[in-house]
Amino acid sequence: MTQSKDTAALAAHALECIRDDRTLFSNLDFRLEAGSALILEGRNGSGKTSLLRILCGIRLPDAGTVTWGDTAIDKLGPDYHMHMAYIGHRDGIKLDLTPLENLAMARALGMPNDITLEAALAKVDLAGYEDVLTRNLSAGQQRRLALARLLVTDTSLWILDEPFTSLDVHGISVIEELLDAHTTSGGMLAVTSHHAVNLQNTTVQRINLSA
Amino acid sequence: MFNNFFHRMASPKHFYRLAGILIPWLAVPCLLLTLAGLYYGLVKAPPDYQQGDSYRIMFIHVPAAWMSMFIYVVMAGAGAIGLIWRIKLAEMVAISSAPIGASFTFLALVTGSIWGKPMWGTWWVWDARLTSELILLFLYLGVIALNNAIDDKRMAARAVAILALVGVINIPIIHYSVEWWNTLHQGPTVTKFDKPSIHLSMLIPLLLMAVAFKLYYAFVVLMRARCEVLDRERNSGWVKELAEKT
Amino acid sequence: MNSDSLTRAFVILIRRDLMLAVRHRAEMANPILFFVLVTSLFPLGIGANPALLQAVAPGVIWVAALLAALLSIENVFRSDFEDGSLEQYLLSSHPLSVLVLAKITAHWLVTGLPLLLISPLLGILMGLPVDAIKILFITLLLGTPVLSLIGAVGVALTVGLRKGGMILSLLVLPLYVPVLIFASSAVDTAATGLPVTAHLSLIAALLLLALSLSPFATAAALRVSLS
Amino acid sequence: MNLEEFFNMGGYAVYVWSSYGIALLVLLVNIIAPLRQRKKLLHGIAATARRRARRNA
Numbered sequence: 001m002t003q004s005k006d007t008a009a010l011a012a013h014a015l016e017c018i019r020d021d022r023t024l025f026s027n028l029d030f031r032l033e034a035g036s037a038l039i040l041e042g043r044n045g046s047g048k049t050s051l052l053r054i055l056c057g058i059r060l061p062d063a064g065t066v067t068w069g070d071t072a073i074d075k076l077g078p079d080y081h082m083h084m085a086y087i088g089h090r091d092g093i094k095l096d097l098t099p100l101e102n103l104a105m106a107r108a109l110g111m112p113n114d115i116t117l118e119a120a121l122a123k124v125d126l127a128g129y130e131d132v133l134t135r136n137l138s139a140g141q142q143r144r145l146a147l148a149r150l151l152v153t154d155t156s157l158w159i160l161d162e163p164f165t166s167l168d169v170h171g172i173s174v175i176e177e178l179l180d181a182h183t184t185s186g187g188m189l190a191v192t193s194h195h196a197v198n199l200q201n202t203t204v205q206r207i208n209l210s211a
Numbered sequence: 212m213f214n215n216f217f218h219r220m221a222s223p224k225h226f227y228r229l230a231g232i233l234i235p236w237l238a239v240p241c242l243l244l245t246l247a248g249l250y251y252g253l254v255k256a257p258p259d260y261q262q263g264d265s266y267r268i269m270f271i272h273v274p275a276a277w278m279s280m281f282i283y284v285v286m287a288g289a290g291a292i293g294l295i296w297r298i299k300l301a302e303m304v305a306i307s308s309a310p311i312g313a314s315f316t317f318l319a320l321v322t323g324s325i326w327g328k329p330m331w332g333t334w335w336v337w338d339a340r341l342t343s344e345l346i347l348l349f350l351y352l353g354v355i356a357l358n359n360a361i362d363d364k365r366m367a368a369r370a371v372a373i374l375a376l377v378g379v380i381n382i383p384i385i386h387y388s389v390e391w392w393n394t395l396h397q398g399p400t401v402t403k404f405d406k407p408s409i410h411l412s413m414l415i416p417l418l419l420m421a422v423a424f425k426l427y428y429a430f431v432v433l434m435r436a437r438c439e440v441l442d443r444e445r446n447s448g449w450v451k452e453l454a455e456k457t
Numbered sequence: 458m459n460s461d462s463l464t465r466a467f468v469i470l471i472r473r474d475l476m477l478a479v480r481h482r483a484e485m486a487n488p489i490l491f492f493v494l495v496t497s498l499f500p501l502g503i504g505a506n507p508a509l510l511q512a513v514a515p516g517v518i519w520v521a522a523l524l525a526a527l528l529s530i531e532n533v534f535r536s537d538f539e540d541g542s543l544e545q546y547l548l549s550s551h552p553l554s555v556l557v558l559a560k561i562t563a564h565w566l567v568t569g570l571p572l573l574l575i576s577p578l579l580g581i582l583m584g585l586p587v588d589a590i591k592i593l594f595i596t597l598l599l600g601t602p603v604l605s606l607i608g609a610v611g612v613a614l615t616v617g618l619r620k621g622g623m624i625l626s627l628l629v630l631p632l633y634v635p636v637l638i639f640a641s642s643a644v645d646t647a648a649t650g651l652p653v654t655a656h657l658s659l660i661a662a663l664l665l666l667a668l669s670l671s672p673f674a675t676a677a678a679l680r681v682s683l684s
Numbered sequence: 685m686n687l688e689e690f691f692n693m694g695g696y697a698v699y700v701w702s703s704y705g706i707a708l709l710v711l712l713v714n715i716i717a718p719l720r721q722r723k724k725l726l727h728g729i730a731a732t733a734r735r736r737a738r739r740n741a
Contacts, residue, residue: 019363021446058547059684060297060365082550090541094473096480101473105542108469109549109556112462253700254690264694268703275707294677311714318710322703329699349631356627360618369681370614374628377610377674381632384663388635395642427711434718441725445732454730457723 008069008083009033010055010157010188016063017050024050025209027064034156037179037189037202042209048192049089051209052161055190056086068157082111084157089165091146095135099126099145102134103152110153120151125174139166147175150182158182160191223440224449226300230433237433241426244419252416265329269413272322274421275315276340279347280382282312282428286354287379290372299443300436302368305375306358307435311428313351320344339393343386350378364443466551467559474563477536488529488568489575495521496579507584514583515644518593519600521579522572523633526601527626529568530608533560534616534679543616547683554672557679561609561672569601585648592647592657596640599660606671607632613678636663 009031016026024047032038040048053059055066057073057080066073073080093102103117121127124144126137134142143166150158158179164172172195183189183202191197252270259266286308293302323341324334335341354371361367444450478485499517500510537543537560546556576597580590611629615621643656693700 053684056548058544058680078550078552081548084548086544086548088541088544090539090544092541092545094477094536094540094542096477097473101476105469105473106545108462108466109545109551111550258694263696265696265699267693267700271703271707310717314710314714318707321706325699325703325706329696346631346634349627353624353628353631356624357614360615360621360624366681366684369684370678373610373674373678373681374614377632380670381635384635384666385631388638388659392638392642431714431718434715434722438718438721438725441722441729445725445729450729451733454726454733457726457730 008156010190011067011070012055012064013067014064015051015054015061015066017047017054017059018062019047019050028207030205030207032157032188032190032205033203034186034188035183035202036205037183037191037197037199038205038207039197040190040192040207040209042211046210048209049161052086052088052159052190052192056084056159057081058086083155084159085110085150085153085155086159086161087146087150087163088161091142092149093134093142093146095133095142097134098131099134099137099148100130102145103148106149107152110155113152113154115151117152120148121145123151123178124148125171140168140171143167144171144175147178151178156186157188157190160189160193162192162194164193164195223299223444223447227437227440230437234430234433237426237430241423241430244423244426248416248419248423251412251419256412256416262330265326266413268322268326270416270420272319272326273417274424275319275322276344277421278424278428279312279316279319279344279351281425282308282315283347283350283375283382284379286312287372287375290368290375294369294372294376302365302372303436303439303443304432305372306368307432307439308428309351309354309358309371310435311431313348313355315424315428316344316348316351320348337393337396339390342389342393346385346389347382350382354378463551463555466549467555470556470559471563471566474560475566478563478567485567485571488525489571491528492521492525492572493575493579495524497582500583511584511586511648514580514585515589515593515641515648518576518579518583519596519637519641519644522576522597522601523604523630523637525572526569526604527608527629527633530564530605530612530629531622531625533564533605533609534612538616538683543679544683547680553676553679557609557613557675558672561605561675564609565602565605569597569605572601573597585644588650589644589648592653593644595657596643596660599657599664600636600640603636603660603664603667604633606667609675610671610678613675613682615682616679617682636660639663 011031012028014027014029016028017024028051030038040051042048050059054061057066057077060074068076068080068083094105097105099121100117103120107117118127118130121130124147126141126144126148129137129141134145137145143163147160147163160179163175163179167175176198179189179191179197180199180202183199189199189202248270253267256267258264286305289301289305289308292298293300293305320341323338323344324336327336327338327341328334354374357374358367358371361370441450441453496518499513503509503513534543537546547553549556573594576593577590580593585593608625608629611625611632612621614628615625618624639656639659643653643660646656647653691697691701
């Protein structure tokens, strides 16, 4: 995958998040460099998803800032979003479209790279399902289609919320390979997962929100 | 110096204490001005040659109508400040202003229709001003309904700010289109609903009441904002101490 | 962010929404049926006296169109919110207001346009003279986009709420008043043969205002609702 | 301008005094509501604080 990796880094400064009068986390600091991964652990409801949505810029932190290459992400707006991709709990794909149509939409929303849509589908082991209505795919296949969106745009930062949900053992290994290839080629990863995410030669930071 | 004051003012604790001090200083002059306005309006001002004494309703109706517009603009402004610079204080002032504005709009509507009864014999007349007030009331109710529908206080405040800004842009358009519509469907029987020619003896009470209503809005919005502060800061130490004391 | 990829995204988003609408062809008929049904209720309620019907026809047709637009505007963001695509628009490398404009345009093509095309039939149903029907068509052509644009702000504010529909009408209907006034009076004046350029230019002004402001307000509202 | 004439308001007593009455009512309600709400809030906060203290004790 020939993805150009610039050296910008994602950094959090004294982040704080409060929900229903409970402080989920406060003055949280970390720095994510190219080629490294951040793995968030913690019980359900400990604020993992909120933190990821803060890193994406969807949710505002109650205190602190998130910077991309030393500029606050809410100042950058689309200039930050072009470098990142986010896969949340919900797949973000249309059930009444075919996988190809879904990927075409995802590519149009971001900065296209030079991989073909069919090749992206093949990488997540969905070759042959190009024209099947997404509604007729299994939950695991739909999840892999959602993750295929990461491959069709030129993004260096991947923010994934429980990427392995509803995947079988084979599916998990396919996706782990992609994550590994992404980080070894200089990409960045922020992920929450209940399964162990084994990445070979990438520096991994772990943050436990319910410690 | 100003930045320090503004920063200090923005902290909820200081605002709560400061508002507590300010409220009586606003409430007393408001009461005095109201009494003066009532005295000049109800006793001193001569009856109108055309409407007799029924025109005295004007001293409540007109200031209330002015306030209904004024508060909506203040609410939209405070909402915008809260939205852009994320100042909690501005958000709380905007949220607290909505019910007061709605009350003044309701008051303007009721007193307007009561004032119209002796002149036209019916309780409701599709007069341009009353119709605009009615639509303004719906705008207020929309703001209040939206604020109650969203659980997260910070998100509710930002949604209300956007709705108030959209509303404040539409108010002049609605007003103009209703005026235009009114001249279009001018029924022969409906006389133009205008105030009797204002000379000094009637102008003084009107202005007294207008200023009194502005002071009234000032101290009531501070009272409601203090409740917002308590509600939002219920977990902080100073609120718990305060709750223990009382 | 070069502009041609922005226009490509704009076109692809509209084409995708139209494709989705075509795959739910049955749902496309709802606003039209509602529009025809509500309009034809009035003669049953008011009575079939042609003079009376013709007098109330502009207001009745326009109120019915307005309610049909309000009914259908709800799902401009609803399905995207539920399957998570709405978040992806926030995170795209294109400005959100442009994507929102694409969504609203697609929604207007699916619901506003059909109302437009069926309106002459309703004009005949209510006994409007021919040139009044022509003006009705033009007012709907200029007016229904305004309804979609203003409605979109209300939908964006209430998309996160469980029962957003109820509140939506309270938020949006007061803002529909100017369009309703200018449009129905335009048709009314046209029925008496007087010139209507003033009315139409006012509606066109409302359209330009809505076109320039509503996408930004809707984008800001979406950011708040999804945060 | 004696008292009786004053209250008669030139025959419009019903309209003038009902307007001023409603005005007084609306203005008073808007003062009392925040006062009562403040008391309710403070009691609520004190109550939850006591309950939480008892739970930890």
